[in-house]
Amino acid sequence: MGKPQNQTKIIRKLTPCVLYTLIPLALLHYYTYISPHCYNQIAHKRLEKTADSDSITPPVQGKAAELKNQPRCDYSDGHWVQTTAKPLYNGTSCGTIKWAQNCMVNGRPDTGYLYWQWQPEDNRCPAPLFDASVFLEIIKNKHIAFIGDSLARNQVESLICLLSTASKPELVYQGGDDLKFRRWVFYEYNVTLSSLWSQYLVKGTDRNQSEGIDHNTLYLDTPNEKWASELDKIDIVVFHNGHWFVQKAIYYGEGNQLLGCNFAQEINCTDYNIFDAFRKVLRTSLKEVTKRFYKSDKTVVVATFTLAHFEGEWKFGTCLKTEPNKEGDAEMPHLENEMRKLAIEEVARAVKDVKEMNGWLRIEALDVTKLTFLRPDGHPGPYMFPNPFANGIKEGVPNDCVHWCMPGPIDTWNAILLELMKRWKDE
Structure with a gap:
């Protein structure tokens, strides 16, 4: 007991x-x-409160806060300096290069155009150098798409070659005439890259001279469904266009209302200049992305107009320079300068629209106009074809003074894109 x-x-x-x-x-x-019922009420109140605030993103601290308040690094202005650094790839190490831009394989004899580095005038900016592993790490598990004309394709092919130095891509889709739609996957990083052809960005039809139609038809308020239908699958959009707007075109606006044309003197049509048309196209494209993704962790990049360097007539003119222009050697043409200006303005407008909607979609310009203006030596010229002078110098040899040799100055566009991406990551 x-x-x-x-x-x-x-x-x-x-x-x-x-x-x-x-x-x-x-x-x-x-x-x-907190009971589930109370939690839902609190979450609802928080959403109501943040919807009225300037931003619903959490406050940034430390380095990110400092970066947010600093002026962005300006890569748009600078000069080219000689370097001894070799290109990261060559004409045979990457199978992605379009044959017409494979200048080394096509027999271009000089190599000096490969050894130049872009040096920004902004002393806060480091010289942009490409690092494939860093690029892939930043866009890990993401899909980046280059949408636009052949300059968009030129840049995405450059990027594929650069990234191939760190990880092997697999081409998983190709279609359209001249391979206008392609998709690659870097399985090691779960990164997808796409090239989507849309030379106007909006709905349009090309001229058909066999049917007696010598003008393009553009619907300036209607995005091209070929890229708009893909947006949900894309995290980073890079828009490229502009060169096709120098062609004859008839323009339609909202409700298929005739706005005018850019060759009014030839037909009974109200004059509508290419600058107004180009601005409207950019605005339509940016609005399409903004209204759908203003509150998403996505990014839109607009590449500015790039320079062609024909000396003489289009196609049969030449671009035989072997060194970059120096400041003052030539004056920026009015058309190219105006097209660049319009792109910068429309990007700023779109950024403002996102801010007014309390969104956080990133929109930025990839300003490559000046750095391309200074590189008349960077085009394929006659070396868009293999050994064009093998049988002697001929008159009337076609020249490509629009696109860019690979490797070449176009690789710098992707180096600057990487610098922008590093900034986004830090912020």
């Missing part, structure tokens, strides 16, 4: 201690527990 009595005494002594322990825990649970 003595043993149960001892147990009873022990229990009586321990009971106050247990109660003193359990009571604070119960109170802590009472004050910190």
Whole structure:
């Protein structure tokens, strides 16, 4: 009988201690527990409150806060300096290069155009150098698409070659005339790159001279469905266009209302210049992305107009320079300068629209107009075909003074894109 009595005494002594322990825990649970019903009410109130604030993103701290308040690094202005650094790839190490831009394989004899580095005038900006592993790490598990004309394709092919130095891509889709739609996957990083052809960005039809139609037809308020239908699958969009707007075109606006044309003197049509048309196309394209993704972790990049360097007539003119232009060697043409200006303005407008909608979609310009203006030596010229002078110098040899040799100055566009991406990551 003595043993149960001892147990009873022990229990009586321990009971106050247990109660003193359990009571604070119960109170802590009472004050910190939120029922599912209450949680939903609180979450709803938070959303209501943040919807009225300037931004619903969490406040940035430390380095990110400092970066957010600093002026962005300006890569648009600078000069080219000679370097001894070799290109990261060559004409045979990458199978992605379009044959017409494979200048080395096509027999271009000089190599000096490969050894120039873009040096920004902004002393806060480091010279942009490409690092394939860093690029892939930043866009890990993402899909980046280059949408536009052949300059978009030129840049995505450059990027594929650069990234191939760190990881091997697999071409998983190709279609359209002249391989206008392609998709690659870097399985090691779960990164997808796409090239989507849309030379106007909006709905349009090309001229058909065999049917007596010598003008393009553009619907300036209607995005091209070929890229618009893909947006949900894309995380980073890079828009490229502009060169096709120098061609004859008839323009339609909202509700298929005729706006005019850019060759009014030839037909009974109201004059509508290419600058107005180009601005409207950029605005339509940016609005399409903005209205759908203003509150998403996506990015839109607009590449500015790039320079052609024909000396003489289009196609049969030449671009035989072997060194970059120096400041003052030539004056920026009005058309190219105006097209660049319009792109910068429309990007700024879109950024403002996102901010007014309390969104955080990133929109930025990839300003490559000046750095391309200074590189007349970077085009394939006659080396868009293999060994064009193998049988002697001929008159009327076609020249490509629009696109860019690979490797060549176009690789710098992707180096600057990487610098922008590193900034986004830090912010």
